[in-house]
Amino acid sequence: MDGSRFExxxxxxxxxxxxxxxxxxxxxxxxxxxxxxxxHPDAKMPAYAHDxxxxxxxxxxxxxxxxxxxxxxxxxxxxxxxxEGFEMQVRPRSGVSLKTNLRVSNAPGTVDSNYxxxxxxxxxxxxxxxxxxxxVSLVGGIDGKVSLDDGGNLYDEGTYIIRKGDKIAxxxxxxxxxxxxxxxxxxxxxxxxxxxxxxxxxTTKGAE
Numbered sequence: 299m300d301g302s303r304f305e306x307x308x309x310x311x312x313x314x315x316x317x318x319x320x321x322x323x324x325x326x327x328x329x330x331x332x333x334x335x336x337x338h339p340d341a342k343m344p345a346y347a348h349d350x351x352x353x354x355x356x357x358x359x360x361x362x363x364x365x366x367x368x369x370x371x372x373x374x375x376x377x378x379x380x381x382e383g384f385e386m387q388v389r390p391r392s393g394v395s396l397k398t399n400l401r402v403s404n405a406p407g408t409v410d411s412n413y414x415x416x417x418x419x420x421x422x423x424x425x426x427x428x429x430x431x432x433x434v435s436l437v438g439g440i441d442g443k444v445s446l447d448d449g450g451n452l453y454d455e456g457t458y459i460i461r462k463g464d465k466i467a468x469x470x471x472x473x474x475x476x477x478x479x480x481x482x483x484x485x486x487x488x489x490x491x492x493x494x495x496x497x498x499x500x501t502t503k504g505a506e
Contacts (some may be wrong), residue, residue: 300397306417310428312322321496330381330384330471331381331452332378332379332380332471333375333378334377334378334379334380335376335378335379336375336376336378337358337375337376337377337416338373340359340360340377341357341359341373341374341375341427341461342355342357342359342375342463343376344356344376344469352470353389353468353469354416354468354469354470355465355467355468355469356374356376356417356419356465356466356467356469357374357463357464357465357466358372358373358374358419358460358462358463358464358466359373359374359375359462360373360462361459361460361461361462362459362462363437363451363453363458363459364400364421364422364423364457364458364459365423365427365453365454365455365456365457366423366426366427366428366454366455366456366457367423367424367425367426367427368400368422368423369403369420369421369422369423370420370421370460371418371419371420371421372417372418372419372420372421372460372466372467373416373418374417374418374419375416376416376417377395377414377415377416378409378413378417379411379414380409380410380411380413380471381411382411383411383473383474383475384406384411384471384472384473384474384479385408385409385410385411385471385472385474386409386417386469386471386472387406387407387408387469387470387471387472388402388406388407388408388409388417388419388467388468388469389401389402389405389406389407389465389467389469389470390405390468391439391440391465391466391468392439393441394466396442397440397441397442398438398439398440398442398458399423399425399456399458400421400422400424400425400440400458400460401421401422401424402419402420402421402467403420403421403422404420406470407419407420410427411470411474417469419466419467421454421460421466423457423458425456425458427454427456428454428455428456429451431479433488436455437453437457437458437459438456438457438458438459439458439459439461439464439468440458440460440461440465445505447459463467480489
């Protein structure tokens with residue numbers, strides 16, 4: 299092996315690592331103060347599960363049953379004062395979407411900086427309503443596991459229960475620039491032009 303080449307390559311790697319560290323320090327995550335008001339004694343303050351997480355958890359404050367085809371508003375018991383120039387986006391949790399038929403309906407939902415009411419999460423149960431099947435006392439949880447309903451109630455098969463304390467969604471703080479709209483007679487030209495709705499094709503070139 300050519301020692302001079304090895305030393306040169308090693309030196310380049312060290313330079314790249316040092317540059318990456320500088321960039322990371324420059325773009326260190328900023329901390330934005332957000333005021334939060336509990337509207338319910340059982341409301342859980344939002345928290346990030348791990349360092350580096352983009353989203354913080356939103357937690358249900360009460361049990362809610364959602365049968366197939368139904369939509370429910372899940373209460374968090376929290377109100378936020380989002381700083382001006384930001385929005386709070388409510389997004390699904392990947393584990394819930396993967397393991398159940400529960401979907402955050404209007405994802406991502408937007409909480410505006412001027413809204414002071416309770417933040418709720420709109421959840422759909424997209425399971426098909428079973429035709430002419432007997433009711434069951436089993437319900438699914440957000441972890442995808444099925445259990446016996448605590449009250450012995452009977453529901454359609456495919457029913458889920460969101461329980462008090464369940465992490466039902468996550469939220470992300472996001473900067474929102476305000477647009478200044480300018481009416482014009484002509485827009486700037488591009489290669490794409492007015493092409494849309496599949497104009498770029500449906501598969502990569504050379505794919506069989």
